[in-house]
Every structure is written in C-alpha cells, then in structure tokens.
Amino acid sequence: MNLPMKDEILKRFLLAKDTPISGQSLADELGISRTAVWKHLQTLQEEGYVFETIKKKGYVLKGKPDKVDPARITSFLTTQRFGRNIQYLDEVTSTQSVAHELAREGVHDGTVVIAETQTMGKGRMARPWESTKGKGVWMTVVIRPDVPPSQAPQFTLVAAVAIVNAIKSVCKNFTPTIKWPNDILINGRKCTGILTEMLAEMDRVEALLIGIGINANQQMEDFPPELQTIATSLSIEEQAEINRPQLVAELLNYLELYSNLYIKEGFKPIKALWEESSGTIGKQIKATTLREVIEGKAIGITEEGVLEIQLDNGEIKGVYSADIEI
Ligand code: BTN
Numbered sequence: 001m002n003l004p005m006k007d008e009i010l011k012r013f014l015l016a017k018d019t020p021i022s023g024q025s026l027a028d029e030l031g032i033s034r035t036a037v038w039k040h041l042q043t044l045q046e047e048g049y050v051f052e053t054i055k056k057k058g059y060v061l062k063g064k065p066d067k068v069d070p071a072r073i074t075s076f077l078t079t080q081r082f083g084r085n086i087q088y089l090d091e092v093t094s095t096q097s098v099a100h101e102l103a104r105e106g107v108h109d110g111t112v113v114i115a116e117t118q119t120m121g122k123g124r125m126a127r128p129w130e131s132t133k134g135k136g137v138w139m140t141v142v143i144r145p146d147v148p149p150s151q152a153p154q155f156t157l158v159a160a161v162a163i164v165n166a167i168k169s170v171c172k173n174f175t176p177t178i179k180w181p182n183d184i185l186i187n188g189r190k191c192t193g194i195l196t197e198m199l200a201e202m203d204r205v206e207a208l209l210i211g212i213g214i215n216a217n218q219q220m221e222d223f224p225p226e227l228q229t230i231a232t233s234l235s236i237e238e239q240a241e242i243n244r245p246q247l248v249a250e251l252l253n254y255l256e257l258y259s260n261l262y263i264k265e266g267f268k269p270i271k272a273l274w275e276e277s278s279g280t281i282g283k284q285i286k287a288t289t290l291r292e293v294i295e296g297k298a299i300g301i302t303e304e305g306v307l308e309i310q311l312d313n314g315e316i317k318g319v320y321s322a323d324i325e326i
Pocket of ligand 1: 094095096118121127129137138139192193212213
C-alpha cells in the first residue's frame with residue numbers, strides 16, 4: 001500500500017540519514033513538481049521536522065518531532081502486510097472503536113490504528129486504560145485470520161510473544177516476562193496490556209482487533225497515584241528514551257512473523273515461545289475467574305492456551321480467563 005506523498009518524502013529523508021536529497025531528484029522520482037515537493041517540506045516543517053539546506057546538494061533531515069507517525073514507523077518495517085495501512089490520529093476515544101468501524105468497512109489484514117492519546121482507552125473487564133499523550137504506544141491491529149472463533153484467544157498469546165520480542169529488540173537492560181494471559185511485566189510491574197476483541201459469525205472470525213497499550217516513555221510522575229506502585233514504563237526500566245516508531249515497527253514485524261507461523265504450524269511453536277518468556281508457569285498463584293477463586297501452582301498452558309493450575313489436593317483445573325495474582 002502506498003503512503004501519502006508527504007509521508008513518502010519523509011520516509012526517503014529518514015532512510016537517507018545524513019545524505020542530502022535534492023528537491024529535483026524527489027520531484028523526478030515521485031513524478032511531482034518541485035513546487036509540490038517544496039509545499040510538502042513546508043508542511044513537514046510546520047509539523048516539527050527540521051531540514052538543513054546543504055548548498056548545491058539538497059536537504060538533510062536534522063530534527064524530528066516525537067510522534068508515532070506512519071512514515072517513521074514504515075522506515076523500520078520489514079513486513080508484507082502488517083502496518084502497510086496505518087491510520088494515525090492525534091487524539092481518539094479508543095483505537096479499538098476506530099478499528100471496529102474500519103473492520104466492518106472491510107479494511108485489509110494488518111491494518112493499524114494508532115494514536116498519540118486516547119480519551120476513553122479501554123482495558124480488559126471494562127476497566128479504563130491510561131493513555132498519556134505522546135508517551136506510549138496506543139494501537140489496534142486488525143487481523144483477519146481464517147480460523148474459527150474458538151481459536152481467537154490464542155492470538156492474544158501470539159501478540160504477547162511478539163510484544164516481548166519487540167521490547168527485547170529495543171531495550172537491552174532488562175528482560176520482560178508474560179503474566180498469563182496478556183500482561184507484560186518488568187520486575188513485577190505492568191508495562192503492557194493486550195485487549196483482543198472479535199467480529200465473528202458462528203463458525204468464522206471476520207476480524208480480530210488486537211489492542212495493545214505499551215507504557216514507553218512515561219516517567220513515574222506521569223502515572224496517576226493509584227498506578228505508581230504497580231505500573232512502569234520501558235523508559236524508566238531502560239533509563240533511556242524509547243524510539244516509539246521503531247518499537248511499533250518491531251512489534252508489527254514480529255506480529256506478522258508469529259501470526260504466519262501460527263497459521264502454518266498451529267499453536268505448538270507459539271506455546272514454546274510463550275513458555276520461554278512466561279513469568280507465571282511454576283509459580284504459586286491466585287486466579288480470580290467470574291465464578292470462583294482458584295489457588296495453586298501454575299503448571300503450564302494447554303495446546304488451546306488454557307492455563308492449568310494444580311491445586312494442593314493434586315487436582316488440575318483449566319482456566320480460560322481470569323485475573324492472576326502471583
Ligand atoms: C489490559 O491490560 O487491560 C488491556 C489494555 C489494552 C489497552 C490498549 S491501548 C490501545 C487499545 N485501545 C484501547 O482502548 N485499549 C487498547
């Protein structure tokens with residue numbers, strides 16, 4: 001899918017790094033006039049991009065605003081489908097709501113809705129999700145796997161494995177772990193949540209909406225007091241600023257890789273990857289489901305992604321959905 005012309009120009013500057021690009025070469029390559037090129041550069045400057053003019057050579061990009069804009073994400077993408085259509089919004093109620101509308105309109109597999117902030121971010125179990133402006137990754141990926149609805153929950157585990165690997169590729173000072181089914185923790189504190197919703201017929205998934213919220217660049221004072229003891233951000237743990245567009249692209253690269261793997265080989269390889277990063281398996285836990293509270297040792301997940309808990313009397317119970325305390 002093609003990027004809008006302004007983003008196409010920006011992508012070329014991002015890829016060129018310190019090599020100057022002339023207005024004429026852009027006009028020739030993109031089949032537009034030099035005046036049109038100049039107007040797009042003006043718009044980019046108004047958005048906060050800084051260009052330096054190198055005499056007789058052209059322009060070099062010297063400064064970027066801190067935004068998760070599509071051109072910057074695309075410059076790190078290696079995917080075929082995922083992230084090739086990105087709907088970028090400055091502010092939105094929830095990226096899930098926009099993704100629902102787009103999915104109903106029939107957008108392609110791998111379409112992404114991403115925003116700088118959400119005014120009504122949604123967590124699991126109808127909880128609100130804090131989405132500080134310009135600091136996190138607040139996005140929904142629309143995927144259209146050809147699977148029955150019963151397999152939808154496994155995609156949350158596919159997403160969890162993709163997120164862990166994306167975080168590992170941009171952060172080197174810690175190792176994130178997965179708390180079943182869908183929280184990513186660093187040193188026991190939550191940095192990421194996943195909310196998977198579904199549009200489906202009785203026997204067929206029409207679309208899965210994988211909502212991902214990653215605390216990337218918040219500092220502790222950016223979190224409301226009630227979250228300060230349980231939440232963290234990648235930046236706090238890494239002690240460095242996180243490149244959000246790169247993180248988003250790495251996430252989409254892994255998400256496409258693991259979705260393809262799941263479609264080709266089933267859940268088995270995903271299960272193995274998930275168990276490698278799990279912080280739940282082998283631990284004594286308390287699982288609160290809609291019906292009961294189960295205490296015991298988490299011994300593994302089944303081929304369906306169901307968590308198995310061994311009670312003190314040896315009985316093994318399978319849990320499909322629950323809040324877990326470790
Ligand atoms: C949870 O842990 O409770 C899940 C949180 C999911 C939050 C993300 S942010 C992007 C997407 N849009 C939403 O409104 N929610 C998800």
